[in-house]
Amino acid sequence: MAKLIKNGLIGIAVATTVYFALFFVLTQVQLSGKPAIYWTSDVLFPKGGHAYQRFQEFDPQRQYDALILGSSHAYRGYDPRIFAEAGLEVFNLGSSSQTLMQTYQLAKAYAQPSTTSFVILDLYEAALIGDGMESTADLSQNLPEDAPANAILCAQADIRGINMWTLRQLMRADSASYLTSAYVRQGYVTSADSVGQRAPYVEKASIQDFQLHYLEELIILLRTRGIPLMLVYSPLPSDYVAATVPAFDEAVLPILERYDHTLIDFRTRLPLKDEAHFYDAHHLNQAGVRLFNEALLERIQPLVIE
Amino acid sequence: MLFNSAEFLLFFPLVVAAYFLLPARGRVYWLLAASYYFYAAWKLEYVLLIMGSTLVDFWVAQRMAATDHQPTRRRWLYLSLGFNLGLLAIFKYANFLGENLQLVFDNFNIMAELPHWDFLLPVGISFYTFQTLAYTLDVYHGRLQPERSLAHFALYVSFFPQLVAGPIERAGRLLPQFRQKMSFDAQRIIGGVQQIIWGLCKKLVIADRLGVYVGQVYGNYEAADGPALWLATIFFALQIYCDFSGYSDIAIGAARVMGFELMDNFHLPYLARSPREFWARWHISLSTWFRDYVYIPLGGNRVKRGRWLLNILLVFALSGLWHGANWNFVIWGVGHATLLIASLLLAKTWQRVLGQGRGVKLLNWFLTLLFVLLLWVFFRAENLSQSLHILTELLSTPFNWTAAAWQNLFNFREAGRLYLDLFLVLAFILADPWLDGQVKRLRSGESFRYGPLIVPTLLAIILIFGYFGEVAFIYFQF
Numbered sequence: 001m002a003k004l005i006k007n008g009l010i011g012i013a014v015a016t017t018v019y020f021a022l023f024f025v026l027t028q029v030q031l032s033g034k035p036a037i038y039w040t041s042d043v044l045f046p047k048g049g050h051a052y053q054r055f056q057e058f059d060p061q062r063q064y065d066a067l068i069l070g071s072s073h074a075y076r077g078y079d080p081r082i083f084a085e086a087g088l089e090v091f092n093l094g095s096s097s098q099t100l101m102q103t104y105q106l107a108k109a110y111a112q113p114s115t116t117s118f119v120i121l122d123l124y125e126a127a128l129i130g131d132g133m134e135s136t137a138d139l140s141q142n143l144p145e146d147a148p149a150n151a152i153l154c155a156q157a158d159i160r161g162i163n164m165w166t167l168r169q170l171m172r173a174d175s176a177s178y179l180t181s182a183y184v185r186q187g188y189v190t191s192a193d194s195v196g197q198r199a200p201y202v203e204k205a206s207i208q209d210f211q212l213h214y215l216e217e218l219i220i221l222l223r224t225r226g227i228p229l230m231l232v233y234s235p236l237p238s239d240y241v242a243a244t245v246p247a248f249d250e251a252v253l254p255i256l257e258r259y260d261h262t263l264i265d266f267r268t269r270l271p272l273k274d275e276a277h278f279y280d281a282h283h284l285n286q287a288g289v290r291l292f293n294e295a296l297l298e299r300i301q302p303l304v305i306e
Numbered sequence: 307m308l309f310n311s312a313e314f315l316l317f318f319p320l321v322v323a324a325y326f327l328l329p330a331r332g333r334v335y336w337l338l339a340a341s342y343y344f345y346a347a348w349k350l351e352y353v354l355l356i357m358g359s360t361l362v363d364f365w366v367a368q369r370m371a372a373t374d375h376q377p378t379r380r381r382w383l384y385l386s387l388g389f390n391l392g393l394l395a396i397f398k399y400a401n402f403l404g405e406n407l408q409l410v411f412d413n414f415n416i417m418a419e420l421p422h423w424d425f426l427l428p429v430g431i432s433f434y435t436f437q438t439l440a441y442t443l444d445v446y447h448g449r450l451q452p453e454r455s456l457a458h459f460a461l462y463v464s465f466f467p468q469l470v471a472g473p474i475e476r477a478g479r480l481l482p483q484f485r486q487k488m489s490f491d492a493q494r495i496i497g498g499v500q501q502i503i504w505g506l507c508k509k510l511v512i513a514d515r516l517g518v519y520v521g522q523v524y525g526n527y528e529a530a531d532g533p534a535l536w537l538a539t540i541f542f543a544l545q546i547y548c549d550f551s552g553y554s555d556i557a558i559g560a561a562r563v564m565g566f567e568l569m570d571n572f573h574l575p576y577l578a579r580s581p582r583e584f585w586a587r588w589h590i591s592l593s594t595w596f597r598d599y600v601y602i603p604l605g606g607n608r609v610k611r612g613r614w615l616l617n618i619l620l621v622f623a624l625s626g627l628w629h630g631a632n633w634n635f636v637i638w639g640v641g642h643a644t645l646l647i648a649s650l651l652l653a654k655t656w657q658r659v660l661g662q663g664r665g666v667k668l669l670n671w672f673l674t675l676l677f678v679l680l681l682w683v684f685f686r687a688e689n690l691s692q693s694l695h696i697l698t699e700l701l702s703t704p705f706n707w708t709a710a711a712w713q714n715l716f717n718f719r720e721a722g723r724l725y726l727d728l729f730l731v732l733a734f735i736l737a738d739p740w741l742d743g744q745v746k747r748l749r750s751g752e753s754f755r756y757g758p759l760i761v762p763t764l765l766a767i768i769l770i771f772g773y774f775g776e777v778a779f780i781y782f783q784f
Contacts, residue, residue, distance in 0.1 A: 158774070
């Protein structure tokens with residue numbers, strides 16, 4: 001047994017050394033226009049883009065009326081400028097393919113009673129399906145603070161998280177590799193104000209239990225902190241509504257009922273047109289965002305005052 | 307439960323730890339429970355099939371041993387063959403048979419609609435049915451005494467390291483090992499772990515990575531030019547080798563950790579210089595199974611030449627059919643039979659005309675590899691028309707290295723990823739012969755040379771380059 005333990009420890013030490021050395025070399029060697037390390041995996045993202053810009057701008061110490069969380073439906077669907085017109089200062093912490101797991105970790109890190117009056121979570125079917133790997137890859141490279149990045153990597157519980165962590169450490173001193181002009185400010189990203197090619201709804205994976213678990217955890221966390229949580233389902237094109245509503249309702253509504261929580265449901269509430277108010281298969285364009293945000297503000301203003 | 311899954315990473319150490327902590331007489335029961343759990347992880351109902359197969363063959367062997375009356379023994383044998391092949395027929399071949407019969411009916415305007423069954427093919431059924439069949443046949447021919455312990459026999463059928471994709475073990479080798487008290491031998495355990503890590507490296511770093519390009523090209527074969535199809539076919543040859551030999555290494559290594567020796571299944575098959583040598587190096591446990599239980603009983607080569615060639619053809623056609631209920635597999639098998647027959651018939655003339663020099667050996671190697679590669683097209687393609695389309699492209703445009711064809715290579719994978727894949731392939735081709743030699747050393751109780759450096763390096767490579775999408779092993783479908 002002693003021999004086994006000795007060999008195991010030596011093996012771990014050598015493997016760690018070789019791993020870091022090889023990883024470092026791959027970050028230095030250029031292959032097809034970027035460091036070779038990015039070609040090793042689909043889930044190693046370079047630092048940059050609107051997630052980088054968003055978290056660089058975000059000041060966790062600053063007082064916000066609301067933090068907005070969620071996936072691309074959040075950062076492309078809730079315009080802080082429109083909220084400002086109603087006298088609310090909000091910051092949009094939505095990020096690409098953010099699932100409930102990442103939402104929970106971000107809320108845990110940034111939604112503090114001293115700085116956040118309330119939280120808006122854009123609930124969308126895609127936030128509940130899949131393993132959340134894409135969002136973990138994105139946030140693990142772009143979050144400025146180690147604690148939430150590490151918490152997300154740990155919660156992901158995937159061996160690929162080790163590479164993401166190492167990449168973060170080795171690229172720590174580097175600046176963003178790219179920035180996007182679509183980024184406005186306060187986390188918001190504009191959508192081209194024209195109707196693009198409409199793509200039909202493509203059936204995705206089913207809703208994951210562990211993501212539903214994080215929804216419950218989020219509700220509990222914010223209740224414990226005394227921060228009101230508004231769960232909003234933003235508008236969807238008609239074919240998406242037909243395809244996603246039953247599964248979503250079946251999985252989510254019982255949880256909300258259990259916690260006596262309501263869903264502010266805009267899936268079908270507004271008279272939006274698929275071609276006029278969406279810029280792709282399911283993202284609102286700026287005209288759609290304005291209609292939706294104004295309707296949402298009308299709905300939540302009494303709650304905010306309360 | 308896949309070997310390359312987080313569940314197995316937890317399952318295996320737990321099973322091993324408990325195995326060595328338990329008293330000797332409890333170990334078989336523990337391994338049996340672990341094996342059934344391992345199998346049930348795919349689908350609980352599957353366990354009933356394996357239990358049924360176990361009970362029937364255990365009982366049949368007892369009945370055969372209880373009588374010297376040959377016709378009675380033969381009847382018991384037929385019962386076992388009927389049950390096991392019946393299982394295969396129902397779960398694997400029923401729809402294939404039905405679809406082909408339907409075609410015949412339609413051609414002759416016979417108004418009959420044959421049913422289509424939605425059976426989910428039980429994972430590993432072809433492997434464990436062949437293993438139990440080997441046992442029954444060995445008992446029938448008097449080469450083996452029937453096993454008296456149902457638990458030992460059940461473990462022989464379901465032993466988890468080799469349950470779902472082999473190596474297809476013989477009862478005469480494995481059953482006696484279950485009666486030995488395996489000691490906790492650190493050297494042996496280290497060797498087993500080393501082989502597991504090498505197997506994982508082949509699977510995760512080579513097979514699953516290359517599988518992405520292969521899938522893209524074969525999935526869009528009409529958009530692929532000759533060079534892209536050649537590259538995808540070469541990648542597939544490496545993918546299936548690394549996938550299956552990787553699985554075998556993990557299986558053999560896992561068994562070795564617990565003290566059991568499983569048979570070798572691969573030995574650098576793409577270095578073979580003749581079809582015969584290829585089959586002595588590829589899926590050895592299946593090749594020898596067909597040799598011992600089909601080819602030799604048919605008369606082998608101790609019959610007239612025509613019959614001998616027919617025996618080869620039949621064995622390879624059956625081997626193809628064993629892989630899957632699809633004409634593509636049958637053609638793949640028949641193709642290999644034709645290749646083997648041609649090489650056997652032409653061997654002397656070939657040698658007389660060309661000699662035995664180094665250049666001829668190289669030519670032999672090249673031709674063997676070329677034909678094996680071309681036959682893999684039938685194995686990978688979805689159907690016959692796809693296979694023929696790809697083969698036509700491969701043979702008509704092998705040197706079509708125009709700028710457009712070059713660009714076409716990168717239509718199926720980003721350039722950076724493809725370059726990296728090619729680099730890893732090159733590294734693997736250089737490392738495999740040496741590492742295969744290291745694996746052979748493990749049988750004699752040694753461990754990898756430079757193991758403390760090589761194995762951690764392999765681990766680091768797995769971590770960085772591994773494709774962690776939990777892709778199932780190709781041979782599980784058989």
